[in-house]
Amino acid sequence: MQRRTFLASSAASAVLVMFRNQLAFAKDPDWMKNPLLAPFTGPYGGVPPWDKIKTANIKPALLLGMDLHRAELKAIAETKEPATFANTIAAYEDAGRPFGRAANLMGTLAGTMSDKEMQAVETETAPMLAAYGDEVIQNEALFARIKAVWDGRAGAKLEPDQARLLETHYRSFARRGAALGKKEKERVKQINEKLAALYTTFRQNTLADEEAKMIVIDKEADLAGLPDGLKSAAAANGEATKQKGKWVIRNTRSSVDPFLTYSTNRDLRKKVWQMFVGRGEAGKTANQATITQILSLRAERAKLFGFASHAHWIVDDNMAKTPDKALALMMKVWPAAIARVKEEVADMQKLADGEKAGIKIEPFDYRFYAEKVRKAKYDLDQNEVKGYLQLENIREAMFWAAGQLYGLKFTQVKGVPVYHPDMRVYEVTRGGKRVGVWYFDPYARDGKRSGAWMSEYRTQESFKGVLTPIVSNNCNYVKGKAGEPVLISWDDAETLFHEFGHALHGLLSNIRYPTLAGTNTLRDFVEFPSQINEHWLSTPEVLNKFAIHYQTKKPIPKELVEKIQKAKNFNQGFTTVEYLMSAIYDMRIHTAAVGKGIDPSEFEKSIFKEIGAPKEIVMRHRPTQFLHIFADDGYSAGYYSYLWADTLTADAAEAFKEAGSLYDKATAKKFETMILSIGNSIPPDEAFRKFRGRDVDTNALMRDRGFPVAK
Numbered sequence: 001m002q003r004r005t006f007l008a009s010s011a012a013s014a015v016l017v018m019f020r021n022q023l024a025f026a027k028d029p030d031w032m033k034n035p036l037l038a039p040f041t042g043p044y045g046g047v048p049p050w051d052k053i054k055t056a057n058i059k060p061a062l063l064l065g066m067d068l069h070r071a072e073l074k075a076i077a078e079t080k081e082p083a084t085f086a087n088t089i090a091a092y093e094d095a096g097r098p099f100g101r102a103a104n105l106m107g108t109l110a111g112t113m114s115d116k117e118m119q120a121v122e123t124e125t126a127p128m129l130a131a132y133g134d135e136v137i138q139n140e141a142l143f144a145r146i147k148a149v150w151d152g153r154a155g156a157k158l159e160p161d162q163a164r165l166l167e168t169h170y171r172s173f174a175r176r177g178a179a180l181g182k183k184e185k186e187r188v189k190q191i192n193e194k195l196a197a198l199y200t201t202f203r204q205n206t207l208a209d210e211e212a213k214m215i216v217i218d219k220e221a222d223l224a225g226l227p228d229g230l231k232s233a234a235a236a237n238g239e240a241t242k243q244k245g246k247w248v249i250r251n252t253r254s255s256v257d258p259f260l261t262y263s264t265n266r267d268l269r270k271k272v273w274q275m276f277v278g279r280g281e282a283g284k285t286a287n288q289a290t291i292t293q294i295l296s297l298r299a300e301r302a303k304l305f306g307f308a309s310h311a312h313w314i315v316d317d318n319m320a321k322t323p324d325k326a327l328a329l330m331m332k333v334w335p336a337a338i339a340r341v342k343e344e345v346a347d348m349q350k351l352a353d354g355e356k357a358g359i360k361i362e363p364f365d366y367r368f369y370a371e372k373v374r375k376a377k378y379d380l381d382q383n384e385v386k387g388y389l390q391l392e393n394i395r396e397a398m399f400w401a402a403g404q405l406y407g408l409k410f411t412q413v414k415g416v417p418v419y420h421p422d423m424r425v426y427e428v429t430r431g432g433k434r435v436g437v438w439y440f441d442p443y444a445r446d447g448k449r450s451g452a453w454m455s456e457y458r459t460q461e462s463f464k465g466v467l468t469p470i471v472s473n474n475c476n477y478v479k480g481k482a483g484e485p486v487l488i489s490w491d492d493a494e495t496l497f498h499e500f501g502h503a504l505h506g507l508l509s510n511i512r513y514p515t516l517a518g519t520n521t522l523r524d525f526v527e528f529p530s531q532i533n534e535h536w537l538s539t540p541e542v543l544n545k546f547a548i549h550y551q552t553k554k555p556i557p558k559e560l561v562e563k564i565q566k567a568k569n570f571n572q573g574f575t576t577v578e579y580l581m582s583a584i585y586d587m588r589i590h591t592a593a594v595g596k597g598i599d600p601s602e603f604e605k606s607i608f609k610e611i612g613a614p615k616e617i618v619m620r621h622r623p624t625q626f627l628h629i630f631a632d633d634g635y636s637a638g639y640y641s642y643l644w645a646d647t648l649t650a651d652a653a654e655a656f657k658e659a660g661s662l663y664d665k666a667t668a669k670k671f672e673t674m675i676l677s678i679g680n681s682i683p684p685d686e687a688f689r690k691f692r693g694r695d696v697d698t699n700a701l702m703r704d705r706g707f708p709v710a711k
């Protein structure tokens, strides 16, 4: 759920929202020679030219792309005829395609193939892109024409998607200060440039701690409890960090979480945990002062825009509309979640007492004892499950489920450019017709950011001719030896289905204008299609067919599936509370008065005292490492979105269950037509009402997590 991020976040992302990345019209043959700017060519309606891009070409491409876009905007702004939808809004929608392509290709490579040279390009271009974004928003002549179309909308006889496009563009200008006076505009520009630099500092400090800090283990005895796979990964980390013969626990979640789950050495667990939750907190890489500045600049900017706080400004553009509504949902779930944590801690304490461990459960014990309780209560061993989860089979399972539900077919194709040889390409068809292209980049490597995500290389549209979507899924599995299957955990398999849900959202889009298409939806809606897709992993149809043991070749036994189902809501107290702590912190600190400057660590202490957070759990992302909210504007005042979207998810999943099956064809058809294909062409609450016949029922979420529903 909240573990997965959506889309590579880069300084370019804010700009990307405005400029899409499709066809261009040839005016000047010179820019066509730059592979970052040129329209995609080749099979499947054109594909990204990954084989032709050189890092040295990126900055010139961005600069040239901006110039091209400037010229287009100038032409729109200087049109003599009165402003109309066609000569202003549609023309604006069609502008900036070469620039959009370049920014998109760069963003993808920065997240997947980064090195020193690429980092230097990013550092140099981030403030440049921020400044260009402001230049466009602050173009007075252009905004005057957009506003004229907006003001005359009542008599313009626009079709519904045109009206929505007009509203979206008008709001994106107005919300970001297009109507401000000269002095205020200048200040907004300064703030955005300062923020872009602070975000880079925050990100680099956090990454520096992740890369430089590690726990080195000299004695094999200190690996007690770890499964073999983890031991060899720790040994490989030793070699990779030039400490051959030693074992190394890196300062990343994928290294730390399994160690905390299995290591029987409590002192080491404590050390590893302290290292991980202390990222960005001390020494040269401390982020507190940076956060204080970010908060104060954001608050000042929101005030200039006419909003009470940064959170008010952000949430206004989402389904929740106000911070209070978002907080109300979080605080509805909070009491049930902390009550569940009390039960979980009691179970763990009982087990520890039974072992005569002589300890009181601390945060660094939670994963370890939770795993023991899981085994004791459900007889479910995560490692046993892993034997049945082969990466390639799970990928086939996603394809199969998408075939059952939406009639899609995935066929691997060769000869399409890729940026790394591990990357694979699939053509997606339905009834023999091309739907789009799906790229898969499954393995971890240096220069690729951690986690899993989906990217859109080309958004679907039918505005200037039909363009089919090109999307990718990216993960960080450890590549196995040739011929050996890659085994993944249950959690990883869920993540794969999750990201594939984003991919389906992009692929099944059926919209005229790219700004409104695919995954370009409101932020608290965008995790809905991905979260619901997780539900198909645990269906018996998928497990019996695709969860095949890598050695015995036998399908997963029925008893093991039943255990998985029974254990579904196990540890839900922990999962929900560590997420909610981060989400509540995010919303509260972005509504707080910044007057004398906020100390983010003091704020953390006081807020969790106030709401009675259990002392056995800390925030999933503590303030000084909370990249979602401090490495860009991305999920700031928006970390609640996962929970918001999860209420839609739980309620929609019940629609399938009410129809008798998660594979019910009529419900799937309805879901595709009313949710997956509509992008942001209609307000999402309206879309949900069409699908469900009523507003969302937040109690579905409580049922889904196994929490009691308040009467």
Ligand SMILES: [Zn+2]
Pocket: 004, 005, 006, 498, 499, 502, 527, 530
């Ligand atoms: Zn997601």
